[in-house]
Amino acid sequence: MRTSEQVGRAKGAGAVPMSLSPSRASDFMQCPLLYRFRVIDRLPEKPSEAATRGTLVHAVLERLFDAPAVERTPPRAKSLVPGQWDRLLKGRPELGELFAEDEGGDRLARWLGEAEALVERWFSLEDPTRLEPAEREMFVEAELDSGLRLRGVIDRVDVAPTGEVRIVDYKTGKAPRPEYSEGALFQMKFYALVIWRLKKVVPRRLQLVYLGSGDVVTYDPVPSDLERVERKLLALWEAIRLATESGEWRPRPTKLCGWCDHQAFCPEFGGTPPVYPLSVSPAASADSGQGRMDPDPM
Numbered sequence: 001m002r003t004s005e006q007v008g009r010a011k012g013a014g015a016v017p018m019s020l021s022p023s024r025a026s027d028f029m030q031c032p033l034l035y036r037f038r039v040i041d042r043l044p045e046k047p048s049e050a051a052t053r054g055t056l057v058h059a060v061l062e063r064l065f066d067a068p069a070v071e072r073t074p075p076r077a078k079s080l081v082p083g084q085w086d087r088l089l090k091g092r093p094e095l096g097e098l099f100a101e102d103e104g105g106d107r108l109a110r111w112l113g114e115a116e117a118l119v120e121r122w123f124s125l126e127d128p129t130r131l132e133p134a135e136r137e138m139f140v141e142a143e144l145d146s147g148l149r150l151r152g153v154i155d156r157v158d159v160a161p162t163g164e165v166r167i168v169d170y171k172t173g174k175a176p177r178p179e180y181s182e183g184a185l186f187q188m189k190f191y192a193l194v195i196w197r198l199k200k201v202v203p204r205r206l207q208l209v210y211l212g213s214g215d216v217v218t219y220d221p222v223p224s225d226l227e228r229v230e231r232k233l234l235a236l237w238e239a240i241r242l243a244t245e246s247g248e249w250r251p252r253p254t255k256l257c258g259w260c261d262h263q264a265f266c267p268e269f270g271g272t273p274p275v276y277p278l279s280v281s282p283a284a285s286a287d288s289g290q291g292r293m294d295p296d297p298m
Contacts, residue, residue, distance in 0.1 A: 014040050014041065014277025015039060019141070019149040022186065025186075025233065030252065030256060031257075033251040036273070044261075054171075054172040056081065056084055060080045069128070077120070121214055125211075125214060133158055134158060136156055137153055139151070140191065141194070142197040142198050148233065150190065151194075152187075164205075166206075167195065167203050169188060169208050173212040174213035181217065184208055184217070186229070196226055202222065202226065204220065205219070205220050206219045246280060257269075
């Protein structure tokens with residue numbers, strides 16, 4: 001195993017945060033040190049079956065809309081799974097490690113079957129023969145008046161004949177309980193804010209499609225919702241800026257730590273983070289409160 005010093009040197013000069021995505025914003029809110037590991041140190045992470053299955057299902061649902069409406073059927077969608085898996089492997093050969101010890105291929109077959117089941121469940125939640133998305137896997141980027149650059153990829157954008165916009169996101173897991181739903185909606189409100197700033201139109205509806213549990217969660221935003229999201233993001237970005245300048249990235253232990261790939265470098269598990277690859281500002285205060293920042297809830 002490489003030491004933290006070796007990892008630090010291998011990663012070179014490190015990366016200064018230049019923009020914010022929903023995933024990275026969530027990382028910082030979950031644990032500032034995790035954000036540092038992913039954005040600044042860029043430590044490698046092992047692929048997981050669950051995350052890779054999600055990528056595969058997303059690819060299948062995107063490609064299905066290449067077919068004429070009448071051909072968007074469950075058998076057609078399921079038939080796309082093997083080919084899209086091969087395409088993912090070609091682009092990211094490291095994904096093959098997931099099934100390196102699966103000599104008989106049984107685990108891979110079961111995993112592909114699970115992906116097919118998720119794809120098939122989608123047809124009970126939406127009717128693709130009646131949909132003509134305006135955008136699929138749409139990369140969006142906008143710069144706020146503050147200079148903060150927001151970016152991300154939206155699974156699907158539907159535009160009604162009347163011009164109303166619906167943002168749709170596929171989730172291959174189960175819908176969270178109502179008390180935990182705000183986290184998922186944060187991502188959708190993030191995208192709605194970007195669309196609002198880019199197109200000057202507030203999306204009419206945000207829609208989360210949970211393939212794991214067969215639920216569809218919708219939310220209709222209003223400008224005040226998105227203004228609150230913008231204020232929250234500005235507070236997050238200021239906390240990230242202070243942490244970047246000071247080099248103080250404090251871990252925030254939660255039950256999610258058990259799934260973290262970076263325990264070997266985390267002080268909470270007796271590890272030592274890699275040497276900080278960025279210069280530290282002498283004006284930064286260790287008592288700035290970064291790492292403990294708790295933005296106002298939306």
